[in-house]
Every structure is written in structure tokens, then in C-alpha cells.
Amino acid sequence: MRRLACLRGIDTLSALGLAVEVGDWQRFTGATIGAYLGLVPSEHSSGPNRFQGPITKTGNSHARRLLVEASWQHYKPYRGPGVTLRRRMELASLPVRQRADLGNRRLHQRWESFLARKKNTNVAAVAVARELAGWCWSLAVMD
Template structure:
């Protein structure tokens, strides 16, 4: 009787049982996510160790690049080697942890790229790659995490991924809060990060054209339209002095809809 009542009220939500390959691919992309978080923690520990001893990277450019790597080696040689053995040992251990975790992450990246190039998720991954901020790694992760895109719509994918505002309403009072953060947290984080790429001026370069060349012409055209639309949305929100984090979440919610549109697109 309960099942009949739920079915009559349309309260039973259909689910898709993932295939063995999809489960295997999910294990891989989630292992890569674990490696990313471990790398971030290892880098944080190393940088804070140096900060405690007054060593701050100020030679220009971003951290964790080739120039930053050379600065780390010079700092060890010029400032730490002559100090206490404990500090030097701690630096070496933290530096080795960063190098080991970076190699682990890169190894997983190569394995994901190989699967993304030749698997049942390759067509979806290439279509998703027509959008800015959606690299091969991001597109493949979204493809395997969501799986069957046809069970969703452009309207409900945002709520499925927890990108819609929470609400506490009573009577005539309607109060909205932060996003619900329900659903797949990994896919939500990927979309949040991808949304930041739509803030700068949109000028399709070689990387974007190379991705479009791998996808059907219709997908490339839709991806271009989505990129232009999302950049315009960024401009409008910036003009209205929206907080960047709030604006980016709104862009990520709309980006989820564009991803769904490309994922369910007919390959032909």
C-alpha cells in the first residue's frame, strides 16, 4: 500500500544502477580527488614550515612553479642547511611528501586521460569539453559521477547537485540561505571551479579550438554559445556588485544546465 501510494503521488524517484565500468571509473576519479587534497595539505605543511622560520616566497609568479621550486632549493641550501638538524629533517620530509604526492596525482591524471580517450564516456567527455573550464579530467569526472544524464533535466540538475539556495519559509515569510550542498559533492566542486574560468574575457584560443575539433559541430556551437552566455552573466553580476563567491555559485548552477544540454545531445 505504501509503494502504491508513493507511485500514485509520483514520489518514487527512478535511479540508475551504475555499470561495473562506471563504478571502476568513479573509483579512479575519486582516487585522483583524494590525491589532489593530499597534495594541497602537503604543500600547506611545507609552506607553513618555512613561514614559521620567516621565509616567504616573493620572487614573482605563482607558487609551486619551476621558479618556486628553485627558490625552495635555494632556501634549503642557504638558510636551513646551517641551522638545526631538526628543521632541516622536517623540511626534507615535507618536501619529499609534496614530490611523492605530486607524482601520485600525475600518475592518476595519465590513467584518467587514457580512459577519457577511449571508453563509453568518451563522447560525453568531449562534448562537455566544449565549455570553458571543463578540461578532459573535469569532463570525464562529471560524466562518470552523474552517469545517466537523461534522468535529469536542465531545470533540476542544479538542485540535484546542491547548487540551489536553501529556503526556510513560513506563511508569507520567505527566507533563502546558502546552497543546499546536497547530492554529489565532487561534481559540485568541479562545477564551482569551472565557473571561475568564465569570468575573464572570452577569446577562444588554441586549446578551446582543439577541444571543439574533437566534438560534433553542433556541440561546439552550443559550447561557444554557453561560454558567451556565462561570461555575460559574470559581467552583469559584477556590474551589480555581487560578491564574487555568490556570483560564481550562480554561474556554476547555470553551467550545470549547459553541461546537461551537451551531455544529452544527440551524437549525430
């Protein structure tokens, strides 16, 4: 929980909810955690034609909701950890803090790229939530 709380938008209660809902993080990879939570687009393919639809919404809806709500916190510019986030980061080890800081910067960059391409903000929030799930997995399985 302390590792997950180093990411913007995930406080102690959200980290607890994610930890309980996902359970064993070791059974996933960074690419499969999004599919487990239903944050990947559905696909209809036939021959050379490929159509991606809305997200699958399979898996745990509570964890998915927590991640989508947390992704909105990355909409605002990231200028380093604020007072509250710095306090939560101090409880984690240095490699976890560095990895979380990298994740916070990357997730905000993803928001900026979606906004530059004039994507719908709700679609962008779900896409950032999918990547946020990968960063949560990365922090949870760190040694």
C-alpha cells in the same frame, strides 16, 4: 566527455569526473541538475515570507567542486575559443560546438551581470556553476 570539454574550465579530466559522478544525464532536466548537485539556495518559507539561504550542498560534492572551479574560468572575457579550447572543440560535432560557444558567451555575461550588481564573487561563482551545470546537461543530452 568530448562534448563537456567544449566548455571553458572543463578539460578532459573534469569532463570525465562529471560524467562518472552524474552517470545518466537523461534522468535530469536543465533545472533539476543544479538541485541534484546541491547548487540551489536553501529556502525557509512561511506564509508570504520567503527567505533564501546558502546553497543546500546536497548531492555529489566532487562534481559540485568541479563545476565551481570551472565557473571561475568564465570570469575572464570570452573572445572566442583559444588554441586549447579550439583543439578540444574540433573533436565534437558542429551543433555541439555552436551550443558550447553560446554557453561560454552566456556564462561570461552572467559573471558581468553579477559584477555590475556588486555581488560577492564567491556567490557569483556558485551561481555561474549552477548555470554551467545546466549547460553541461544540455550538451550531454544532445542528439
